[in-house]
Amino acid sequence: MRKGKGEEKSVLYNLKPPFQGCDECEVCDSSCLRNVPFLESLPENEKQNLMMNSEHVRYRKGNYMFREGDSVKSICIILKGKVKLCKFDLDGREQIVGIFSDHETIWEGMLLENSHYPYSAVCLSDVSVCNIKQKDLIKILSDSNVAMKIIELLSKKLHDANERNMLLSTKSPKSRLAAFLIYREKQDHSGTVELKLEDIAASLSLRPETISRKITELESEGLIERSGKSSIKILDYYGLEEV
Numbered sequence: 001m002r003k004g005k006g007e008e009k010s011v012l013y014n015l016k017p018p019f020q021g022c023d024e025c026e027v028c029d030s031s032c033l034r035n036v037p038f039l040e041s042l043p044e045n046e047k048q049n050l051m052m053n054s055e056h057v058r059y060r061k062g063n064y065m066f067r068e069g070d071s072v073k074s075i076c077i078i079l080k081g082k083v084k085l086c087k088f089d090l091d092g093r094e095q096i097v098g099i100f101s102d103h104e105t106i107w108e109g110m111l112l113e114n115s116h117y118p119y120s121a122v123c124l125s126d127v128s129v130c131n132i133k134q135k136d137l138i139k140i141l142s143d144s145n146v147a148m149k150i151i152e153l154l155s156k157k158l159h160d161a162n163e164r165n166m167l168l169s170t171k172s173p174k175s176r177l178a179a180f181l182i183y184r185e186k187q188d189h190s191g192t193v194e195l196k197l198e199d200i201a202a203s204l205s206l207r208p209e210t211i212s213r214k215i216t217e218l219e220s221e222g223l224i225e226r227s228g229k230s231s232i233k234i235l236d237y238y239g240l241e242e243v
Helices: 044-052 134-140 144-169 173-188 197-204 208-220 237-242
Strands: 011-014 055-059 064-066 074-080 083-088 094-100 120-123 127-133 192-194 224-227 231-234
Touching (some): 044 134, 074 134, 127 134
Antiparallel strands (some): 074 127, 083 120, 224 231
16 A cells, blocks of 8 residues: 555554454454444354455554555445545545445445546544455355345445535535535434534535635524534534525
8 A cells, every 4th residue: 555645554454363452342253244234134154254354454544545546356344433535636626525434335346347446545533444355245245135235235325426416516505515514414323523624625616715604604593513623513403404
């Protein structure tokens, strides 16, 4: 993995039990996969086999998990932390195409031959990841329950992509921001959006100063409450929907 400016090297462990020090469990076994939707129906012995051949990687905040153009060789299950998927336009402006957090999976392109990532993955916090190799994933697709779960997830991702496109088509920056906050709350279910202004701006193709002004407007209307530089609490969900 190439290192960018200011990056620290990630820490990688092969998952050969017993493995001490996983953030999710004392010994890394199939319990790490308990909240991964398309694997939950697998028999316990199948989960154990997956974990035996998987890798557990820890990244520091600011590390790249992978870069645009890298070959897709495994699915990345985020055990703990937050990651943004991003790319840069011809003018060098960052565009965020997605934000993933605990128990979500990055696996687009896994079923395509010679697939490459169309974006980079940057850690917004310290992150723990379980990587399952492509060949091991293909083996379990013979399980009809797993195949159906993958179809469901593909449908959900298509729905999310359409919803994000609708966000970007909204002309009013204030409406676009309100819709984005609602979208993120649906993803995280925490009532609080933990993102820097720059990341929100890059997600909405707006300038950070524009986002700052619109946050102030929503805050003055009693719809949200800003705390620090990267925390926005939703006070009035339905009020945001009206916006």
